[in-house]
Every structure is written in structure tokens, then in C-alpha cells.
Amino acid sequence: MTQLKDTIFIDGKAIGFTEGQTIMDAALSAQVYIPHLCHYPGLTPSGNCRLCVVEADGRMVAACTTAAREGQQVSNNTAELSAARKAITQMLFVEGNHICPSCEKSGNCKLQAMGYYLGMLEEHYPQFNPHRALDASHPDIFLDRGRCILCGLCVRSSHDVDKKNVFAIAGRGADARLIVNTVSGKLGDSNLDVGDLAANICPVGAIMFKEHGYVTPIGERIYDRQKISDVALNEHVLEQKGDKAR
């Protein structure tokens, strides 16, 4: 096969890239969707959710943290990868306490949208039912750790963009938890503001605004109208910050 310069092939489709781009960057610029939850364009990638794992030149790698390399052959849309992505999404569901029917995030939730996208009809694995502390100490924002998927988007947003370093993840293995960087450990003692990227970027219902219930009715929310595979093609932190600052 002739190898074009600065080109990778995702499921056979030639996609250009520029030096320094990851497979994810290149795919998104070319409007090719690779499922992801812990990645958000404009933030340093982390590679923790593992939904974006693709097979690149025979190796299983996270698309969001792996540099695109000339001539690279990437498999993204395969039966094996879809099945694995569904299983990983199910793992995220059973690990936390995801209460879709009564969650205000329902319809705007990426975990839920990912479930729909991957054709997930059941949670499959036994529930962990973890006890994770709720933090309602902040006047405008509450933190429900039960719904956290440990993606670290708020951690990176707060540290890199808001420059406040409000969040961190602590604990090992299944005990990993989102913690707040204050001397009380409470969110209310932090300087987190509703306009901060960290307060808006949560893909699930873990970081939510108080007193904002069902402003947009169920059925008219983001993922009620569009698939996550379309929405994700046009995301960037710059727009997110502009949109949500109130």
C-alpha cells in the first residue's frame, strides 16, 4: 500500500494528521468518532476510562494518549472493540450508584448516552453498591460521589484551566474516590465557582448545580436529540467554558 505522508488509516479510511496529534485528535479533526468518556479536547488526555482503546498496528492502545504515526493502521469499529467497550461501560455502571430514572443528569449524561450508543440493555455484572459520601456543603454545587466514574475531567479542568486545583482522586483500586483539596475536605470551603470549567465538565451526575431541576424537560435534552457519536465531534473546552459561564 502506498503510504501518504502524515496519514493514518482508521478502519481503512485515510486520515491526515499533524505532528504531535494523537490518534484521537486526528480522528476527531476528521469527524471520525472513537468512543471516549475521560477525554475532552483541550484538556491533557488521561487514558483512564479505556473506552477509546483501539488496535493500532496490532497493539491495543488508548487513542487519546497514543501519538499518530505515519502509515499507522488503526481498527476502531470492530465487533471485538464494540463488545469490550460495552463491557467497560457496564463496569462503570455497576461500580457506582447510577440512578438514571431519578438523576437530574439523565439525557445529558455521557455514561447513559454511551450505554445507548453501544446497545447496552442491562448492567450485566453484579452491582457493587458502594457507600460513597455525598458533599452538599457548597452553596451552589453538590457532589454525589456515588455517580462519579473517576474520569478525572474535573481534576484536570480545575488544575489546568481554572487554576484552582479543587479536586483530586485518592484511594486505591475499588476504593478510589474523588476528594476535595481543602483543609476540611469539604467542597463548601473551596473556591469552586459555577462558572468554572471543573463545575461544568462532569460527564455524569457527580458534580451538579443546586436548584436547577428539570429546566430542560426529559426528551429534549442533549442525548435525547443527538447521539453521543455526533455530539462528541464538536466538543472543545473553549466552547464549554463560553457556553456555561453564567
Place this chain on the structure above:
Amino acid sequence: MADFMADHLLHRLYRLQEKHRHIPFQLMVEVARESGLPVSQVAAVVNFYSFFYQQPVGRYHLLFSNCTSCGYQAGEVNLLALLRQQLSIVPGQTRTDGVVSVDETSCIGMCDHGPSMLVNGAPIVNLDEDRIRQLCGLIAAEQSLDRWPADWFRINNHIRKPGLLLNAPLQSGGSLSKALAGDAQRMLESIVQSGLRGRGGAGFATGKKWLFCREAEGDARYVVCNADEGEPGTFKDRVLLQCHADALFEGMTLCAYGIGAKKGFLYLRGEYRYLLGHLQTVLRRRYDSGLLGASILGQAGFSFDIELVVGAGAYICGEESALIESLEGKPGIPRIRPPFPVTHGYLGCPTVVNNVETFIAAAHIVQDGSDGFGAVGTEKSPGSKLLSVSGDCRTPGIYEYPYGASIQQVLDDCGATQVQAVQIGGPAGSLLAKKDFNRRISFEDVSTGGSFLIFGEYRDLLSINRNFARFFAHESCGFCTPCRVGTRLLENSIGKIADGRATWRDVDEIKQLSRIVSRYSHCGLGHTAANHILDSVRHFPGHIQNVLAQQAFTPAFDLDAALETARQLTQRDDADAHLE
């Protein structure tokens, strides 16, 4: 830094843990303020490492190993259950009088000494029912540890079969003066020439690693010795640190000379804290002899310092990038690789990380030349390998073989008969059945960091699988989904099978789950966490078949047992309060 230990975050937290028997949040806030770190970082570190506690542990804090060789179930009697009964204590909780607490911990590297535990950090070995009873008596009398029988604390080296490295002790400074007589490039070439590969298990060419590091761009370069051997069943670094620390430091110094490093670290697993005094003595001697510090062996411009950092109970820190994170005072979460430590390591600078055994082998190569080294072993695996042999055999201990030795030979030499299976390379390695005993220890066949566990015919292999699955769930760092959640699911699934509550569907299920954990995880821990299960399914299908329920489906949990809390709350235990 008289004791070669800087005021590292882990050391500071260790002192607080010693003093207060736990590290409450207030103290974390204080540490953060004093050291200029975010509270969240200090809290994340305290939360991550097993040997830091947020609730007070007892004045006698007993951590029983749960390894298959040095754990509480290594013999016929469950010694933890005995301990629990004798002390009237619940594992994981401190007795209300505050005197004693008991918990279990991953392998403490005493596999050649039978059931063992750490008492306030100090290993005591060769435990049996008698000793447990005596120990409980000493605790009841609140006898201080220095008055406990000294032989309980006596750790032997058990070198059963010395070879290339163990037979030829190095003369202190010998290889270093030889290296300094020539240039660094020539020394590096001799390491390349020898074909030495990393002894930690991955087998990367050592000479190449050192050359890469030398050539990498950076303001400073670092040498790191990985003495965090945590693979259950391995204890050869314990013996090397005890008997060959001088050669180890010499190897590190050679590396520093080769790559142009001024600073090195020895990262010691917390379970081996008792070796600190010895290591400090050896370091002091080397400084006094001009083998460390400024102008080593009188060579102006060549200075090298070694610092000791002690871990705090985290298997994952044996992964080199997690180890570096830990050195930097953070939780041991493996980094995204590439870039590799050799270009972006400690503080982002080029760093060589090698195993204890690798540095010692390098010192031998420089002293005796690469030819002799290459003459031993196989073509792709030159030299020798130290095996930590334990489990069901007559003489557990350290055996050094040229690469290429067969498994059967090891079994013959250690007096293992009626062997059902061997686990090579620890739970992350390979479980092999009799038909594979002619296979050979080498990078190209059966690769191992050194752990060699033997399981006799009477052993219940499913309980071994269960033990290993539990180990991985406990040691997963929690960073990525497939490993964080998947290792816990594997633990539950193998438990269901071992308990006889599973059907063939569960076996299919565990195979699929194993595949996801091993293919989709972030680092080597997840990649290897399901090996033992897949090996069991492949090599010992009968064991699983025998315990499967002959029905189409069984629930994930015991429905009747799940009602127990409700029965207790309602103080009922009549027939109607049960399902059947």
C-alpha cells in the same frame, strides 16, 4: 543526610504513623502546610499506601501475609483464624482496648520461612499453632517486642544453589576501578556485549537502556534501583540486599558513571524496612572508602550519591513508572508510556530503573568481562537467574541457574515430589502443569522475575486462583476501569466457582472478562492479572468442571445468605425467615 534518607513525604508519613498509630486528616493538613504540598496530594498518598491508616491501629499491629507460601494458610491450619480467636479480634479492626490490631497483607517475601507476619513492621517467621499461642500470650502480657524470642525474628538466607553471581563475591570497588581506568563508553559497550537483560522480568537489554539514557537530553540523569520486589513468592532481592548490597551499590555507581548521573535512589519495599540499618552501614562504608560521594576513587568530576526511599505497601510500585511517581511523593499510579523513564523519568529527567539483580550482574560483567557472562545461559538469555523457590518442596530457598534450566531440574533440586503445578513469575506469570515441566527458564520460554511457587498434588488449585484474584483486586491502583472494576469482578467470579455456586456459563463469563482485563487495561498489572485464571481453565479444566453446578443458571450471590442482615435485625431465624 547521615542516614541516607531525605525528608521524603513517605518517610514523614511513616514517622507520624509510628507516633500516632494513624494519620488523621488534621495531620495530613499539617504535613501539607509544612511541605508546601496540596492537602489533596498528601491525602491521596495516605489513602493509596497500605501501611498508612486513618484509624488508629493497635499498639501491637500484626500484618499476616496472605501469600500462598508465607501466608496464614500456607500450612494446614488457618493461622489467622486461630489468631482471631485467641485475641478475640476482628481482622481489619482494632480491639476496643487499643492494644492490638490484626490484618492481612500481600506477600512479605518470607516464603522460604513458612507462615510469617509483620509485627509493628518487623517480620517474624516460621509461625505455627504453638507460636501463635505464645505470641498471643506475649501480647496479653503486653511484653515489648525486644523481649520476644529472638529466633522468631531470625531470617536466614537459604542460598541452596549458588551459581555465576552468588559463587563469586565481588571485591568492593574492583569493578569500579576497572571501569574508571577506561572511559564510560567502553564500559557501556561491555554491558551491551554481554547481552545482559533486565532481571525484573521484562528483559529489556540493560546495555541498550543505559546507552539510551546517556544519549537522552536532560539537565540531570538518575539511577534508580527497584528493590520493591512484591511479586508473591519472590524473595531473592531480600537475600541479595542482605548478602550483596555492596555489589548492588557498585552496580548502581557503574551505571551512574556510564550515563553521567550524580544521584541515585534505592527504592526499598516497606516490607523490607528491617534491612535499612544494614544498607545504611554498607553505604557508610562505601562513602568512607571513596566509592561514593565526591571524586569517586579520586576521579575529579565523578560524584555520585545514593539515597534510600522506603515504600509503604503497594505492589504496583514495582512497575517502574509507578515507582518513579512514588519517589516523587505521589500515589504509585503508572504513567502513560511512551515516553519511557529512560528519556522522561524522575522529575522528567532521563532515568535508568533496574532491578537489584541486574545491577549486581552488571558489576560482575565489568569486573570479569562480558565473555564469561555470555558463556553461561542460552543465546537469547545470557547469564544466570536467581530463583526464589517455595511452596511444597523440601528445601525452599534461593537457587541460581544458568538460563535454560528446566523446571523439572529445579523441582528435583529442591526436593519437590508429587507436584501438581508450578506458578512461575508469581500470580502475574504462568501456571504450568506436569506436561510443561520440561520447559525452560529463559526469556524465550518461561520468563520470570524470580518467583517459583510449587503446588503439591493435595492442593486445591481453585483456592490458589482465588488467592491470586484477591491479590490483584487489592493491588490494582484504581486508575483505569478494566483493572479497577475487572479485578474485583474476577475475584467475585472465581469465588463463585470455587464455592461450587457456578455453572458453565460462569466459566464462559470469566474467560471473556479475563480477556477484557488483560487486553484493555492501562498497565502490566491489568495485562497479567487474569493469566492465572486462563491458565487454570486451559491446563486444569477438570478442577473447574468438578465443582460446577449441574444447572443452567445460578445467581451471582447466595440469596438466602443475603437475608442474614434482615434476620438479625428482626431477630428471627425460623423457617419462614429462610428461602428454603
